[in-house]
Amino acid sequence: MDGLTYFPGCSLKEEAKEFEISAMAVMKALGLPLIEFERWNCCGTVFSLTEDDLMHQLATIRNLIRVQENGSEEIVTLCSMCYNTLKRSSLFVNRDKERLEKINAFMDREQAYEGKVEVRHLLEVLRDRIGWDKVEEAMTHSLEGLSVAPYYGCMLLRPREVGIDDPDNPTIMQDLIEALWATPVEFPFQTECCGSYQVVDRRELIVERTHRILSSARRSGADVVITSCPLCQYNLQKTQSELKETIPTFEEMPVIYFTQLMAVALEVDSGELPSPLLAGLAIEEGVGNGER
Amino acid sequence: MARNGLEIIEGLLEKVEELSGQNVFACYQCGMCSAGCPLTDEMDLLPNQVIRGLQLRDWRTMESNAMWICASCFSCQVRCPKGVDLARLMEAMRQIYLRQQLDHVSIDDMTPEQISKLPQIALVASFRKKTG
Ligand code: SF4
Ligand code: SF4
Numbered sequence: 001m002d003g004l005t006y007f008p009g010c011s012l013k014e015e016a017k018e019f020e021i022s023a024m025a026v027m028k029a030l031g032l033p034l035i036e037f038e039r040w041n042c043c044g045t046v047f048s049l050t051e052d053d054l055m056h057q058l059a060t061i062r063n064l065i066r067v068q069e070n071g072s073e074e075i076v077t078l079c080s081m082c083y084n085t086l087k088r089s090s091l092f093v094n095r096d097k098e099r100l101e102k103i104n105a106f107m108d109r110e111q112a113y114e115g116k117v118e119v120r121h122l123l124e125v126l127r128d129r130i131g132w133d134k135v136e137e138a139m140t141h142s143l144e145g146l147s148v149a150p151y152y153g154c155m156l157l158r159p160r161e162v163g164i165d166d167p168d169n170p171t172i173m174q175d176l177i178e179a180l181w182a183t184p185v186e187f188p189f190q191t192e193c194c195g196s197y198q199v200v201d202r203r204e205l206i207v208e209r210t211h212r213i214l215s216s217a218r219r220s221g222a223d224v225v226i227t228s229c230p231l232c233q234y235n236l237q238k239t240q241s242e243l244k245e246t247i248p249t250f251e252e253m254p255v256i257y258f259t260q261l262m263a264v265a266l267e268v269d270s271g272e273l274p275s276p277l278l279a280g281l282a283i284e285e286g287v288g289n290g291e292r
Numbered sequence: 293m294a295r296n297g298l299e300i301i302e303g304l305l306e307k308v309e310e311l312s313g314q315n316v317f318a319c320y321q322c323g324m325c326s327a328g329c330p331l332t333d334e335m336d337l338l339p340n341q342v343i344r345g346l347q348l349r350d351w352r353t354m355e356s357n358a359m360w361i362c363a364s365c366f367s368c369q370v371r372c373p374k375g376v377d378l379a380r381l382m383e384a385m386r387q388i389y390l391r392q393q394l395d396h397v398s399i400d401d402m403t404p405e406q407i408s409k410l411p412q413i414a415l416v417a418s419f420r421k422k423t424g
Contacts, residue, residue, distance in 0.1 A: 015411040045417040046364065049383035051313045056420070081413060158366035159377075167370045193330045193365035197417035200410060201397045202361070205334055234411045 004125065005072040006034035007063060009082040010042050011230035016079070018271025019230060022259040023078050023122060025268035030130055030138055034122075037070050045081050046197070047088040054103055060089035061103055064117040065110045074118045076125060078259070080229035084155035087119040087162040121156060123172050123228060123258070124164050132179040139265045143182035148261065149222035150174055150184065151213070152191045153232045167191065173226060173258060180265040187220040189213040194235045203239070207246075210239045214253045226258040233257065298354060298389060305349055311384035318374045319343045325368035325378050334361045339368055339378050346381070359385040360396055360422065383421075390424035397422040 004027070012020040027034045040063050048056035063086065067075045077083040093100040094115045104112040126135060150173030157163040157170055165172045170191065174184040194213060195206040214236060217225050227233050237255040244250050256273060263270035309316055319340070326338040337345065337356040345353030362382040369377045389396065397418055399407070407415070 010416075011411060011413045015413075042416065044420060045413055046420050048420075049364070049380045050311045050387050052311065079413075081417070154363075154365040154367070158370050160370055191367075193363050193367065195331070196363040196365065197414050197421060198331075198361070198363050199414050200402075200418035201422070202334070205331070205361075208333075209330070230411065231413045231417070234414065 002031075003033045003035040004076040005067055005070060005074055006036050007040055007043075007067075007075050007077045007082060007086065008036055009040075009077065009079045011079055015234060016230035016257070018260060018273075019078055019233075019257040021269055021271035022257060022263040025270075026259050026262045026266055027122075029266050029268050030134065032125070032130065034076065037066055037072070037075075039066050043082045043085045043089075045085060047085045047092075054099060054106075057089050057092060057099075057103060058107060060086050061093060061113050062107065062110060064090060064119075065107070065113050067117050068114060069111060073116050074120060076120050076122055078122050078228065078257075080121070080153060080155035080227075081231060083119065083121045083164075084162060088159075090115075090117060090119050091161065121164050121228070123156070123176070126176065127172055132175050135176065135262070136179040136181075139180055140267045141265050143177075143180045143261070143265050146182040147185045147221050147223045148177045148182045149187050149217040149220060149225045150177065150190055150258075151194075151217070151225050151227045151232060151236070151255070153227065153229050154191070154193050154196070155229060157191060173228075176258060176262070177226075180261065182261070182265075185217065185220045185222040187216045187222065189216045194232045196231060196235070199231075199235055199239075203242075206235045207239045207242050210236050211243055211247065211250065214240070214255075215250070218251055218253055222253065224261070225253055225255045226261050227255060228258055298392060298394060304351065304354070304388070305346055307388065308346060308381060308384045311387055312377065312380040314377055314380055314384075316343060316346045316376075316381070319347065319372075319376050320374060322373060324371045324373060325376075328367045328371050329362075330365065330367065331361050331363060339382075342385075343376070343378060343381060354385060354388070358382070364421070386421065390422070393424055395423040 044059045152170050157167040177184040195209040199206045240252050260270045323340045326340045329339050335358040337358045342358050359382045364379045366379050369379050
């Protein structure tokens, strides 16, 4: 069976385990399993934005070399931040052969990177290779009646050269939601930053972002928010209890990975779902009676 | 002028341009970047004021907290009609501090509870952005 050369990244082995569990199960069900390649390393999470900094490209390029050693020309990620960092790094070295030569000379224990590995996000594979109609066919438990707000965040869409969809009006997650017979909910904050790593030293800023983003999703009628970024998921999910302490009227909103939503519809392992609300809605009572 | 021991080096503007690969004077101050920036509430200078400060070689710009609040979200970058990548300028300004060993966050200032509560994706990203 064909498979995809899969780069998990650190989060999917720790706090975002349910992302990996659900993605693995979904892709197996769709006949294109994720196959983790050996000896991958942390991508560094953020792409270095200075022209002269080659040092911080080593971690990403080393991953691409491992993929190349495997005889593959594609690397598939689930985490938006890994996607962005790997993709930008591959473009950065391909644009300037001198940079690539320097990096190759520095990493003298590895093969030289030939610049041929394509970095793709799983959502692109679903859209471009599998197709939404196939996803719909594979569904055994329709999500009819469930209103889902896609939260794209930053790293899937920006900058434009690495974006998997239009940076201002993306539709890729809406299309996925529709394929599962759920109702996509557009809301004005779907591509606005959650505050990202500022959670480390400015947590209050993230709490404020969570309030704005999730209240907007709530007002637009969402039952659940989906994302593909472990940092967005952490920020938006984990700061809700703090938010409730200061704003008791805030209504909690489950924030899950898009693959978990798919897993519910395909009735495969979704990993732990964060809220009894969603578990109840989608599984126990059966959204739309699960008929189709 | 220099704060936290920042040495204002000769040719700072040129250094920012070199590190970022951006032409600071391409900006015509339309304000699109600031209009779309989600984090301006916390910034003491708006993103377009940061770039104006650079154009004027007003080194008080280097004392603004904007570069540390910026989350590299690239909203400004996709919207700038002049193709200026402000996220890269912010990074270049941070790098001028970080390359003088002037870190903005320190693991020593954090309690073990704080650290254990945070996911590693946030810690790695933050330390990549705010330490040298
Ligand atoms: S959007 Fe671009 S041109 Fe307009 S103020 Fe910002 S940096 Fe300058
Ligand atoms: S990259 Fe920084 S300055 Fe630009 S919009 Fe995002 S937070 Fe604001």
